[in-house]
Amino acid sequence: MNCKNFCNQVSAYIDGLLTPAEKELFEKHCASCAGCAKETAELKNLRLSLLSLKKMPARAGFETSVMAKIESGAGLASFFETFFRAAKAAVLVSLVVFGIIIAFDYFTPAVAQPTASGGSIAALNRYVLQSAAVNMSNEKLVTGR
Amino acid sequence: MLSDSELVRFSKDGRLEAFESLITKYKDRVYNIAFSFCANAAESDDIAQSVFVKAYANIGSFEEKAAFSTWLYRITVNECYTALKKRRTNVLSLDAEISNAEDISLADILADAKADIEKAMVSSETQNMMRKSITELPDKYRIILTLRDIEDMSYEEISRIMKISQDKVKVWLFRARNKLKQIIEKKERK
Numbered sequence: 639m640n641c642k643n644f645c646n647q648v649s650a651y652i653d654g655l656l657t658p659a660e661k662e663l664f665e666k667h668c669a670s671c672a673g674c675a676k677e678t679a680e681l682k683n684l685r686l687s688l689l690s691l692k693k694m695p696a697r698a699g700f701e702t703s704v705m706a707k708i709e710s711g712a713g714l715a716s717f718f719e720t721f722f723r724a725a726k727a728a729v730l731v732s733l734v735v736f737g738i739i740i741a742f743d744y745f746t747p748a749v750a751q752p753t754a755s756g757g758s759i760a761a762l763n764r765y766v767l768q769s770a771a772v773n774m775s776n777e778k779l780v781t782g783r
Numbered sequence: 784m785l786s787d788s789e790l791v792r793f794s795k796d797g798r799l800e801a802f803e804s805l806i807t808k809y810k811d812r813v814y815n816i817a818f819s820f821c822a823n824a825a826e827s828d829d830i831a832q833s834v835f836v837k838a839y840a841n842i843g844s845f846e847e848k849a850a851f852s853t854w855l856y857r858i859t860v861n862e863c864y865t866a867l868k869k870r871r872t873n874v875l876s877l878d879a880e881i882s883n884a885e886d887i888s889l890a891d892i893l894a895d896a897k898a899d900i901e902k903a904m905v906s907s908e909t910q911n912m913m914r915k916s917i918t919e920l921p922d923k924y925r926i927i928l929t930l931r932d933i934e935d936m937s938y939e940e941i942s943r944i945m946k947i948s949q950d951k952v953k954v955w956l957f958r959a960r961n962k963l964k965q966i967i968e969k970k971e972r973k
Contacts, residue, residue, distance in 0.1 A: 649957040653931075655938065681960050684967075688932035691910055694824075696814035696831055701806045704835045705799065 639667040644674045652682050787851040794842050802842070806835050809852065812934065813859050819929040820863040821870070822914045830866050834859045849943060856944045860926055867922060916966045924959035931956055 639647070644667055650656050651664050668675040747764070785793075785804065793801030813834050817827035837858055845854055917925055923945075930936045930944065931952075942949045 645957065646953075649953050649960065652960075653938070653956075680964060684960055684964055685932050687913065688928070689935060691819075691913060691933055692907070693811065694815045694818040694827070696810040697828060700810050700814070700828070700831070701803055704806055704832050705803055707832060707836050708799065708802070708839050 639663045641667075641671060641674055643667075644671070644677075648674075648678055648681060651678065652685055788847060791842065791845065791847065791851050794839070795845075802835075802839055805838075805851070805855075809855055810835075813855065816856065816859050816929055816934060817863055817866075819914065819917060819933050820925060821866060822918045826866060826870070830859070830862045834862050837862070853940060853943050856930070856940075857946075860944060863926065864922060912970060913967070916963055916970065919966050920959060920962055923955060924962055927952065927955045928959040928963060932960070 644664070647656060647660065647664050651661065656664060668678055785801070787805070787808075790801045790805050794805065810831065814827055814831040817830035817834075818824070821827055821830065834855065838855055841858075845851070917928060920928065927941060927945065930941045931938075936944075938949045938952045941952050945952070947955075
């Protein structure tokens with residue numbers, strides 16, 4: 639093990655999640671590397687200090703406050719709030735997708751003749767303009783003007 | 784005593800007393816997670832209340848694929864993130880709740896190679912300093928550290944709550960602990 643591997647293993651070591659073989663390698667490295675040994679000790683102590691933080695209990699009467707909110711329909715309001723947020727997101731996504739389709743359609747050259755049953759308005763417009771240009775050049779060839 | 788899944792089933796049928804039992808069972812842990820996240824008693828109370836109100840509103844859609852507690856803690860994490868977003872727009876001062884006073888050097892505890900859980904018991908001022916340091920971590924590190932090092936949850940449970948792989952839990956935890964250590968050391972030097 640080297641110092642780089644140590645970084646990947648130290649959390650698992652502190653949490654006791656290394657296999658016996660991995661643990662042995664880890665401890666062997668720490669025995670020969672003062673820096674890693676120091677860091678392991680510090681992180682271990684940090685975890686112990688965090689575990690010893692006083693648990694903060696909810697205040698007395700907490701259930702009563704929540705149940706009052708639920709019974710007054712706050713739960714329903716919260717449901718609708720979530721529903722409208724989801725609906726708003728869905729509308730936004732639809733608008734973006736629609737915009738992408740329109741932009742793609744506008745910037746893509748028409749390759750096939752649109753039919754009455756298929757093809758978009760933009761493609762139809764382009765086809766009409768192209769046909770008019772071809773007709774005009776054909777007319778020029780015939781009349782010589 | 785009824786199991787969580789029985790209480791959930793009764794709650795889905797609209798029996799409020801069943802949901803009240805779930806509140807009684809989980810209120811302290813939910814509140815403690817919220818408090819570790821925001822270090823403010825009033826705000827933690829609001830978050831915890833909001834968690835249970837939302838849980839009740841959505842209990843019909845809870846499919847019971849995961850444990851009720853995992854689902855509830857997931858809501859808690861989301862509510863904490865939402866509260867943080869609101870707080871950032873309101874620029875609420877943490878100092879209203881937490882004192883900066885420190886009378887015991889945490890650096891001494893961290894540096895003690897033979898520290899055990901009793902030695903690591905820190906004074907209330909130092910606890911406040913630690914809690915304040917946690918709130919200075921980026922959101923994802925703050926929550927992962929809270930779930931693992933304060934709530935003592937397993938990597939598996941954390942990965943389900945945060946919807947990330949266990950490998951990511953390991954990496955984020957390493958970074959979170961290191962970052963917290965740096966923040967504390969910086970405070971100690973001041």
